[in-house]
Amino acid sequence: MPAIRVWDLPTRLFHWSLATCVVALIVSGSVGGAWMEWHFRLGYATLTLLLFRLGWGFVGGYWSRFAHFIPWPGAIVRYLKGKATPLDTLGHNPLGSLSVYVMLLALLGQAVSGLFADDAISYTGPLAAYASEDTVSLATWYHADIGKPLLIALAVLHVLAIVFYRLVRGQRLVAGMWHGDRQTDIEAPASADGLRQRLGALVLLAICAGFVWWLVSLGASAGGY
8 A cells, every 4th residue: 555745754853842842841840949940941942843833834744734634523523423534534533633723722821821920939931021910820820720730631631542543443643653654545645745845844943943032032131030
């Protein structure tokens, strides 16, 4: 059975980099103390990755674009009934598409709230000085009491879903995100993944990193962390 490129290299690197950052963020945030310095750095890296993914969702490879994995209710119902078409499952399946959007929104909420959070002891988000006390209090509460357990729950569900698809449905989802190809006997467009696309991804990542650096510098100039 022939294989086509589904996940381009920038998408795969984003996926594994984000997974690493999320695990490290959970650990460093739970340990606290001197690890909080790394928690902030990892938060900035995560925000950079998220901004990159938002941009890549419009200009990236075919199957990485948001337009090609919208979790339409009809597609989700069709998938749950076992009537999904091959195109429904070549990239993200409908449930997987929904989980991607939920995870991205949750991570964005956590990253943005972290920019404004203040534990009132020793760690202050870089933009806390620019927000009202009520906004800082709300951001701090969300970041610690809502966002963190939500992300842990989503991460656990993500791992359980991978195990379920491997053991019950015999689908090796991790392998596809590792080498980028999926075997299929249907005619489907492949994701462009050449040098031009990869250089474009680097430029986009650099722009996102520059923007995050600028945000953090605002906090430094205001006396934040």
